[in-house]
Every structure is written in structure tokens, then in C-alpha cells.
Amino acid sequence: MEQAQALAALGALAQETRLQLYRLLVTVGPDGLSAGNIAERLGVIPSSLSFHLTNLVHAGLITQRRVGRLMVYAAEYGTMNALLAYLTENCCGQGVSCTQVFNSAAAGSSAAKTTAA
Amino acid sequence: MEQAQALAALGALAQETRLQLYRLLVTVGPDGLSAGNIAERLGVIPSSLSFHLTNLVHAGLITQRRVGRLMVYAAEYGTMNALLAYLTENCCGQGVSCTQVFNSAAAGSSAAKTTAA
């Protein structure tokens, strides 16, 4: 991931409505939710929701697809993976004691970054 | 981690100077760097750097300590861990196939190219 993409993703998530929205879609999974459904759950007015959805789509954090007259949004996990990697890259000058520092953060499991000493 | 803390951390990282600054400190490790050293490396004027350092400290992403007349800043890994966990929580309605989706992102392995369907 490049800096510009990371900034876009972080900027997208750094706003209350969008953070709630993203986390909602992460919980829901690949099926996603329609804009109307999201608006109802979060209590956001349509034009405002659309503004935030567009922001998240541009940042690559969610995807958009049309289903009839519904627009359905779903979390794009790959982008978050890349962002997490970017934020924790080269911890402590690579491969010292920090190999474990940023592990087990994601889904409760530990990812190994070989090279210990 | 609570929403307010997550928003503070994300907002802190969603700015070019601060993102570069944070990543620099992550690479350097626990010893940290002085404000002057950081200013020189990033090419930021003192008052502006101070503004951004304060923001990162308030977000809990870096720590501050005085060493003589230097102010030394270092990455606070625990906060990033908590943030990563918050962002990937309850993926796909807990415990389905998505338990692995957000793994191996942290330590920077290029092996994970997760494309969620």
C-alpha cells in the first residue's frame, strides 16, 4: 500500500458516522447492506449517508453494487489488511524483539513474521 | 478500545506529516527520537511539528519524555494493537470463515492477499 491510499483509508475511518458504518459492514460480512438499511440503522439522513458511503468507496474500504433499485455496500477486507500491514511495517528496525509486538492484534490469532534475532 | 479513542487515533494518523512521523517512530523503536531530530528528518518547521506531536500524544499513539533539553518521542505499540483489534472486531458475524480474514496483516507479510468475495 502507498501513503496516499493509507491516508485515504485513515481519513475515511476517522469520522464517527463512517467508522460506525464500516464496522457495521465488517460485522455483516460479504452480503452487505443496502443504503436504506444502513440509513435506518445508523439514523443518518440520505444525502449525508451518500456522502459518507462515497468516501469509504473511494478509499477502497467498501464496495458498491446495484441490486434492483437498491445500492448494496459491503466491507472490502483486503484494503484493511493492507492498511494494517502498512501501519505496523518495519517495527523496531525489523526483526528484533518487536517481531511479536504487533501480532495477535487482528482477529485474535497470531501472525508470524519469521526472523528472530 | 472505545469509539472516541479509535476516532482520535484514526484522526491522528489521517494526516500526511503525522502518518510519516508515526511510521518513523515505529521503525525506530522504543528509544524514540527527539523533536529536533524528527523535524530534520521530515522537514517540518518546529511549531508545526509540535502541533502534530501533541495530536499523536493525545491520541495515545506515541509517548513523550524529557531528556535534558530534548523532548523524546517514541511509538506506543499497545494503542495500535487496540486500534487494529477494534477495526477488525466481529468480522462477518463472529467466528465464521472470516476468523482468518483479518489475520497475518499485522507483521507485514506480503503473503496475505485476501480477497473477500
Add this chain to the structure above:
DNA sequence: TCGATAATTCTATAAATATAGAAATATCGA
């Protein structure tokens, strides 16, 4: 085709955030 539903785009205003120069504070060494 028409009316209804779903959602977006447009526009103006409001609010939050960043920038940089000048002044202030803290520490050091002579």
C-alpha cells in the same frame, strides 16, 4: 407510460483542522 421508491448529486453554510510566524518556556554550559 406513470407514480412510487431508492439513492445520489448539487449547493450553500457551518465546523473542524492545518499552517506558519512571533513570543514564551525550559534546560544547559560557561
Add this chain to the structure above:
DNA sequence: TCGATATTTCTATATTTATAGAATTATCGA
């Protein structure tokens, strides 16, 4: 104590971002 160094705080301005109402676009079903 004094001058120099390191850094922060203050202040005003510039920039970016968010809000919400009104108008527009797209799809569906009769």
C-alpha cells in the same frame, strides 16, 4: 547569572471537511 539551544504555545489565516435541504437520476410494478 547569562546566552544559546530545544521546543512549545499563542494567534491569525487558510484549507479541508461535514451537514442538510432541494433537485435529479434510476428502477420497479401496474
